[in-house]
Amino acid sequence: MVGMTLSEKLLSRSAGKPLRAGDIGICKVDYAMGTDGSVPMALDYFSAMGGTRVFAAEQLLFALDHYAPAPSPKSAMLQVRIRRFAADHGITVFDVGAGIGHQIVVEQAYARPGRVLVGADSHAVTYGAANCFATGIGSSDLAGVMMTGEVWLKVPASIKVNLTGRLREGASAKDLALSLARKLGSDGAAYQALEFHGDGVATLDFDDRLVVANMSVEMGAKNAVFAADAVTFDYLSARLAGGACASALARCVEAALYADPDAVYASEITVVLDEVEPCVALPHQVDQVVPVAQVSGTPVQMVYLGTCTGGRVKDFREALDVLMRHGGPAPGVQLVVTPASREIMESLARGGELADFLAMGAIVVTPGCGSCCGTGGAIPADGVNVISTANRNFKGRMGNATANIFLASPRVCAASAVAGHIIDPRALDDRAQPPKSDSPMPAQP
Amino acid sequence: MKDDIDTPSQSRMHAATTQPAVIVQGTARCFGDDINTDYIISSRRKRESLDPLVLKDFLFETIAPAFAASVRTADVLVAGKNFGCGSAMEVAVTAVVGAGIRFVIARSFARTYFRNAINNGLYPIECDTGSIQEGDALTVTLGTTITVLRQGASEPLVAAPIAPEVLEILAAGGLVPYLRERRTF
Numbered sequence: 194m195v196g197m198t199l200s201e202k203l204l205s206r207s208a209g210k211p212l213r214a215g216d217i218g219i220c221k222v223d224y225a226m227g228t229d230g231s232v233p234m235a236l237d238y239f240s241a242m243g244g245t246r247v248f249a250a251e252q253l254l255f256a257l258d259h260y261a262p263a264p265s266p267k268s269a270m271l272q273v274r275i276r277r278f279a280a281d282h283g284i285t286v287f288d289v290g291a292g293i294g295h296q297i298v299v300e301q302a303y304a305r306p307g308r309v310l311v312g313a314d315s316h317a318v319t320y321g322a323a324n325c326f327a328t329g330i331g332s333s334d335l336a337g338v339m340m341t342g343e344v345w346l347k348v349p350a351s352i353k354v355n356l357t358g359r360l361r362e363g364a365s366a367k368d369l370a371l372s373l374a375r376k377l378g379s380d381g382a383a384y385q386a387l388e389f390h391g392d393g394v395a396t397l398d399f400d401d402r403l404v405v406a407n408m409s410v411e412m413g414a415k416n417a418v419f420a421a422d423a424v425t426f427d428y429l430s431a432r433l434a435g436g437a438c439a440s441a442l443a444r445c446v447e448a449a450l451y452a453d454p455d456a457v458y459a460s461e462i463t464v465v466l467d468e469v470e471p472c473v474a475l476p477h478q479v480d481q482v483v484p485v486a487q488v489s490g491t492p493v494q495m496v497y498l499g500t501c502t503g504g505r506v507k508d509f510r511e512a513l514d515v516l517m518r519h520g521g522p523a524p525g526v527q528l529v530v531t532p533a534s535r536e537i538m539e540s541l542a543r544g545g546e547l548a549d550f551l552a553m554g555a556i557v558v559t560p561g562c563g564s565c566c567g568t569g570g571a572i573p574a575d576g577v578n579v580i581s582t583a584n585r586n587f588k589g590r591m592g593n594a595t596a597n598i599f600l601a602s603p604r605v606c607a608a609s610a611v612a613g614h615i616i617d618p619r620a621l622d623d624r625a626q627p628p629k630s631d632s633p634m635p636a637q638p
Numbered sequence: 639m640k641d642d643i644d645t646p647s648q649s650r651m652h653a654a655t656t657q658p659a660v661i662v663q664g665t666a667r668c669f670g671d672d673i674n675t676d677y678i679i680s681s682r683r684k685r686e687s688l689d690p691l692v693l694k695d696f697l698f699e700t701i702a703p704a705f706a707a708s709v710r711t712a713d714v715l716v717a718g719k720n721f722g723c724g725s726a727m728e729v730a731v732t733a734v735v736g737a738g739i740r741f742v743i744a745r746s747f748a749r750t751y752f753r754n755a756i757n758n759g760l761y762p763i764e765c766d767t768g769s770i771q772e773g774d775a776l777t778v779t780l781g782t783t784i785t786v787l788r789q790g791a792s793e794p795l796v797a798a799p800i801a802p803e804v805l806e807i808l809a810a811g812g813l814v815p816y817l818r819e820r821r822t823f
Binding site for chain 2: 243329336341
């Protein structure tokens with residue numbers, strides 16, 4: 194009998210029967226996350242389905258992150274509706290200010306080895322970093338989970354991504370994710386899973402894996418999944434504090450799944466981590482990725498640090514390191530900082546980084562989705578070039594269709610804030626010399 | 639408008655294959671590759687209303703500002719690869735349904751859009767759309783296979799098959815009627 198991929202094993206366990214790529218399984222969901230962007234519609238569907246009581250309140254998590262804080266009376270009332278429903282049914286709510294649902298699912302270790310999680314938001318794929326099957330669904334599917342505790346899932350074929358070597362100084366997980374987007378294209382992993390293998394995986398810390406898994410959906414992936422290893426268990430161990438930690442961790446170790454050596458993959462690609470260079474996705478497509486040098490000199494008026502891709506402590510520290518060494522953002526650059534969660538913001542406050550950001554004039558926005566999808570936070574002005582640590586740069590994504598959004602790593606974003614134009618941080622370090630290119634490029638590539 | 643078809647001798651039968659084929663005429667409204675859900679309906683719009691009849695007035699406002707005013711109920715959306723990529727927001731389907739559109743034909747769909755379409759009774763038809771032009775008269779035939787005939791073309795385009803389990807949800811009219819009746823999967 195031919196071996197199984199990680200996704201095949203994860204969904205087989207959840208469905209209680211052996212499933213192979215292409216099979217459709219009715220899968221029991223460990224947790225289903227919904228946001229203020231998706232839950233209100235789910236409540237409408239649930240009601241239309243004739244739902245009265247949810248199947249299992251303990252498997253549902255509602256995060257108020259898209260309108261944080263509510264920018265209008267109507268969005269405020271959407272949140273009121275969610276809170277009321279959750280209170281009536283005993284569903285956990287992460288209220289405004291707690292942060293992005295995806296980050297909380299990971300921080301609070303809902304995402305654990307062997308589990309199946311769905312999120313009514315496309316970036317639910319993030320959780321796959323923790324050796325679970327995690328994918329995005331819509332509001333109607335969330336209502337289906339509320340009704341039945343289950344979801345139908347077609348088992349994806351998997352792309353085996355071999356990572357070798359290690360990222361060089363200055364290159365980051367975001368550059369790896371953007372490189373994968375360039376390699377695979379916006380639909381190169383459509384309906385498929387990305388499964389990560391190779392000696393390079395061990396060199397990626399847990400946050401790095403979250404970044405890569407998070408952006409897998411920008412390649413069309415159904416899910417991305419990593420094997421559990423020392424990095425996974427160290428992370429979980431830190432998250433599972435308290436008396437029951439040892440037994441919870443032991444259960445995680447026991448529940449972890451690994452692909453069989455003879456598993457069948459739809460295709461296989463190799464990425465040499467040492468060759469990953471700082472890069473930038475150009476407006477308005479995530480897979481239009483070029484080396485930073487190619488757009489060096491493009492003026493930027495807004496720099497966005499945050500989101501479920503680039504809003505964790507490590508991201509802010511990397512950005513701050515560049516900003517502090519070079520005197521903060523250039524005049525005329527609006528620096529917007531949105532921690533992905535309250536815990537991250539508190540950590541930045543304790544570490545002094547938050548004060549440093551404030552001292553350099555950064556605009557600090559409530560933890561949540563912020564400006565990323567234009568539902569709240571700082572909206573760019575007409576014609577503005579934004580460079581952002583986010584995952585999407587679609588036209589109008591940040592709430593203004595005339596803005597141009599470039600995507601890059603925290604370091605590249607920070608360096609660009611310092612220079613007032615896109616620049617490789619390494620070039621900034623040699624600032625005694627003139628920049629490689631000082632002729633501003635047109636905003637539209 | 640009805641056409642008898644052979645009843646297949648499949649072990650697994652479902653509603654769609656046991657009913658006569660349904661033939662629907664429509665007009666092609668063409669879009670390109672990688673049309674993300676934010677282009678279909680800007681995510682900031684759902685902040686103010688979730689009503690499809692309100693949202694339909696903002697369909698494609700970012701990339702085709704004249705579309706919403708000109709859309710007709712018999713229109714068929716036609717696109718290239720990866721239609722509905724990006725956010726999983728379901729208003730990108732319900733706003734289309736709100737405009738009276740019943741079919742989206744694309745070379746491929748992002749999986750969340752495909753699911754949401756099925757769940758809302760919007761037919762996601764996957765076939766090679768390269769030959770279809772804006773304004774083309776299209777004949778969609780829903781039967782054991784789904785086909786799309788472009789006026790003037792000799793052969794219809796044949797859609798990729800949809801799994802029987804999934805087709806059952808679509809045939810029920812979407813996930814709401816499906817679960818309202820069955821209570822479980």
